[in-house]
Amino acid sequence: MIRLEKRPSPSRVWTAATPVLAVALTMVAGGVLFAMLGKDPVAAIRIIFWDPLFNEQFASYSRPQLLVKAGPLILIAIGLSLGFRAGIWNIGAEGQYIIGALSGAGVALALYPLEAWFVFPLMVIAGGLGGWAWAMIPAILKTRFRTNEILVSLLLVYVAEQILAAMALGLMRNPEGGGFPGSRNLQQYPAAANTELIANSGMHWGVVAAFVAVIAAYVLLNRHMLGFQIRLTGQSPRAARFAGVNPNGLVLFCLGASGALAGLAGLFEVSGPAGQVSIDFNQGYGFTAIIVAFLGRLNPVGILLAGLLMALTYIGGELAQFMLNLPAAAIQAFQGMLLFFLLGLDVLTNYRLRWGKREIA
Amino acid sequence: MDLSAIDPVILIASLMVASTPILLAATGELIVEKSGVLNLGVEGMMITGAICGFAASVQTGSPALGFLAAIIGGAALSMIFGLLTQVLMSNQVATGLALTLFGLGLSALIGQGYAGMKPPPTRPLDLGVLSDLPVIGKIVFSHDAMVYVSLALVALVWAFLRYTRAGLILRAVGESHEAAHALGYKVVRIRLMAIGFGGAMAGLGGAYLSLIRVPQWTEGMTAGAGWIALALVVFASWRPWRLLLGAYLFGGITVLQLNLQAAGVAVPAEFLSATPYLVTILVLVLMSADRSRAALHAPADLGKTFHASS
Numbered sequence: 272m273i274r275l276e277k278r279p280s281p282s283r284v285w286t287a288a289t290p291v292l293a294v295a296l297t298m299v300a301g302g303v304l305f306a307m308l309g310k311d312p313v314a315a316i317r318i319i320f321w322d323p324l325f326n327e328q329f330a331s332y333s334r335p336q337l338l339v340k341a342g343p344l345i346l347i348a349i350g351l352s353l354g355f356r357a358g359i360w361n362i363g364a365e366g367q368y369i370i371g372a373l374s375g376a377g378v379a380l381a382l383y384p385l386e387a388w389f390v391f392p393l394m395v396i397a398g399g400l401g402g403w404a405w406a407m408i409p410a411i412l413k414t415r416f417r418t419n420e421i422l423v424s425l426l427l428v429y430v431a432e433q434i435l436a437a438m439a440l441g442l443m444r445n446p447e448g449g450g451f452p453g454s455r456n457l458q459q460y461p462a463a464a465n466t467e468l469i470a471n472s473g474m475h476w477g478v479v480a481a482f483v484a485v486i487a488a489y490v491l492l493n494r495h496m497l498g499f500q501i502r503l504t505g506q507s508p509r510a511a512r513f514a515g516v517n518p519n520g521l522v523l524f525c526l527g528a529s530g531a532l533a534g535l536a537g538l539f540e541v542s543g544p545a546g547q548v549s550i551d552f553n554q555g556y557g558f559t560a561i562i563v564a565f566l567g568r569l570n571p572v573g574i575l576l577a578g579l580l581m582a583l584t585y586i587g588g589e590l591a592q593f594m595l596n597l598p599a600a601a602i603q604a605f606q607g608m609l610l611f612f613l614l615g616l617d618v619l620t621n622y623r624l625r626w627g628k629r630e631i632a
Numbered sequence: 633m634d635l636s637a638i639d640p641v642i643l644i645a646s647l648m649v650a651s652t653p654i655l656l657a658a659t660g661e662l663i664v665e666k667s668g669v670l671n672l673g674v675e676g677m678m679i680t681g682a683i684c685g686f687a688a689s690v691q692t693g694s695p696a697l698g699f700l701a702a703i704i705g706g707a708a709l710s711m712i713f714g715l716l717t718q719v720l721m722s723n724q725v726a727t728g729l730a731l732t733l734f735g736l737g738l739s740a741l742i743g744q745g746y747a748g749m750k751p752p753p754t755r756p757l758d759l760g761v762l763s764d765l766p767v768i769g770k771i772v773f774s775h776d777a778m779v780y781v782s783l784a785l786v787a788l789v790w791a792f793l794r795y796t797r798a799g800l801i802l803r804a805v806g807e808s809h810e811a812a813h814a815l816g817y818k819v820v821r822i823r824l825m826a827i828g829f830g831g832a833m834a835g836l837g838g839a840y841l842s843l844i845r846v847p848q849w850t851e852g853m854t855a856g857a858g859w860i861a862l863a864l865v866v867f868a869s870w871r872p873w874r875l876l877l878g879a880y881l882f883g884g885i886t887v888l889q890l891n892l893q894a895a896g897v898a899v900p901a902e903f904l905s906a907t908p909y910l911v912t913i914l915v916l917v918l919m920s921a922d923r924s925r926a927a928l929h930a931p932a933d934l935g936k937t938f939h940a941s942s
Contacts, residue, residue: 421672430910433903437902437903602737610726615716
C-alpha cells in the first residue's frame with residue numbers, strides 16, 4: 272500500500288525533474304496515441320522532436336521557425352507566470368494578444384504610408400497599451416467588485432475574437448485588397464515591419480523582447496520587493512496581508528503586466544510573421560502559453576526552455592502533418608497531455624511516497 | 633430592417649432550446665462545486681461530449697445511443713481531472729484548464745471526417761393535445777425530449793441537495809472536508825462521484841449542441857458555452873432553480889441577437905455575437921458586487937485540496 276506524506280517544503284530535485292519526466296511520459300503516451308491513429312509512433316516522435324532541428328532537408332527552414340514560434344509563447348508565459356505565482360489567474364491572454372495586435376496595427380494603418388522612424392516604436396507602445404487595457408477590465412472588476420478574474424478574462428477572449436473579425440472585415444480592411452477580408456500587409460510597409468534582425472535566424476524584435484522579459488522577470492522575482500510580495504502571496508495570502516502586501520495593487524500589477532506582454536506578443540506577430548490583421552490571425556498562443564508557464568515551473572529560465580520545447584512541438588507537428596498526414600488536432604491533444612502528466616507528477620514534488628502498511632494514528 | 637419578422641412565440645420557444653446545453657452543463661457543475669471541487673474543464677468535457685455523441689449517433693443512426701456515448705465520454709474525461717486533483721492532489725484551476733485544452737484537441741481529433749455530416753434527426757416529443765394548444769403549446773410543449781429531461785434534472789438535483797441524506801453529505805464535504813472526513817465520510821470518493829456526474833452532464837449538454845441545436849459537427853463548436861455554464865453557477869449562487877432562470881436569460885439573449893442579425897439591425901453582426909459574453913460578464917459583476925450574497929452560498933472549501941493526514 273502506497274501512502275503519501277506531505278513534505279515540509281517542495282523537493283528541489285523533483286521540481287526540476289518532473290518536467291523532464293513529464294516530457295518523456297508524454298512521448299510514450301503520444302506514441303500510443305499516434306499508433307492508434309495508424310501512424311508509426313517512433314517515426315512520429317522523431318519527426319516532431321528531432322527532424323525540425325537536425326534533419327538536413329528541413330532544418331534550414333525549421334530552425335529559424337523555432338525562435339519565431341517560441342518568442343510569443345515565452346513573452347506571454349512570462350507575464351502569466353507572475354500572476355499564477357500569486358494565485359491570480361489570467362487565462363485570457365489570447366484576447367489581450369488580439370487587442371494588442373489590433374492596437375498596434377491600427378497605429379500603423381492610420382499612419383500609412385508615412386515613412387518615419389517613430390512609426391514602429393509607436394506601434395510597440397500601442398500594442399502594449401492595448402493588451403494592458405484589455406487585461407485591466409478583469410483586474411478592475413476583480414479589485415472593485417471581487418468578480419472572478421478567471422471567468423471574465425476568458426469570456427473577453429470571445430469578445431476580442433469578435434472585434435478582430437469586425438476589424439478584419441470592416442475598419443482595417445485593405446482598401447486595395449479587392450474586397451477580400453484582411454488588412455494591408457505590414458511586411459510591405461517598411462516603417463512598420465517587424466523584420467528579421469539577422470537573416471535566417473528567426474530573430475525579430477518580439478524574440479528580443481521575450482529575452483528581455485525573461486531577464487526582467489528573473490530580476491523582479493529574485494531581487495525586488497514586488498517579486499517577493501508576489502511569491503509570498505502565492506504561498507500564503509494571509510501572511511502576505513500581515514506583511515503589508517496590498518492585494519489589490521498586486522492584482523492590478525500582475526494582470527496589467529501579463530496583458531501588456533501578451534499585447535506586445537500580438538503586435539510583434541501582426542507586424543512580423545503574420546504580416547496582417549486577418550480573421551484567423553490568432554493561433555492559440557495565449558492558451559499554449561499557459562502550458563509553457565507551468566512546464567517552466569513558473570520560473571523565468573524554465574519558461575525560456577519550455578517555450579523553446581513547445582515551439583518545437585508546433586513545428587514538429589506541422590512537419591508530421593506534412594510527412595505522416597498526422598492531423599493538426601493530434602498535436603493539440605499531445606500538448607494537453609503534457610500538462611496532465613506534469614500536474615500529475617507534481618505530487619512527487621510536494622509529497623513523499625511511503626510504502627508499507629498504514630499505521631494507526 | 634424588419635423587426636416584425638421576429639415572432640415572439642418562436643423566439644421564446646427557441647430560447648428553451650438555446651439554453652438547454654448550458655443548463656445541463658451548469659447543473660452538473662453545480663453538483664461538482666457543491667462538493668467543494670472547482671472543475672474549469674467544463675468546456676473541454678462539453679466538446680468531447682459533443683463529438684462522442686455525434687460520432688456515435690451517426691454510426692448507429694440512433695440519437696439516444698449518441699446521448700449515451702456523450703455521457704460516457706464526458707464522464708471518462710472528467711475522471712482524468714478526478715484522478716489528478718483528488719488522488720494526485722494537483723491544483724484544480726490548472727488541471728481544469730488542462731482538461732479544456734486537452735478536450736478541444738481530442739475532440740478535433742475524433743471529429744475528423746465528421747464535418748459537414750448530418751446527424752440522425754431527433755423528433756419533437758408528441759404530447760398530443762398539449763402540443764396543439766395555441767401559443768403555450770408551441771412554446772412549452774413542442775420540444776424534443778431532452779429539453780424536458782434537462783428540466784427534470786434541475787428538479788432532481790434541487791430535491792437531492794435539499795431533501796436527501798446523500799445530498800446533505802455532499803454539501804458537508806463541500807463546506808468542510810476536514811469535518812466530513814472526521815465524521816468518517818469518504819471525501820475523495822464522494823468528490824470523484826460528483827466530478828463524474830459533472831462530466832456526464834457536460835457531455836450531455838455538448839451532445840445536445842451537436843445533435844439537436846446546431847445540428848452539425850464543427851471544431852470548437854461549443855464556443856465558450858462551458859465557460860458560460862461556469863459563470864451561470866456563480867450567477868445562481870449555487871442554487872438549482874436560479875440556474876434555470878440564468879440559463880433562460882442567457883438563452884434569450886442568444887436567440888434575440890441571432891434574430892436581430894437575421895432581421896438586419898443596423899448594428900455590426902460581430903457586436904451582436906459578442907453580447908452573450910458581455911452580458912455574462914455584466915451579470916457576474918452584479919452578483920459578485922453583492923458581497924453578502926456571494927459569500928453566503930459559495931461552498932466554503934471550494935477549490936481547496938484535501939489530503940487526509942490521518
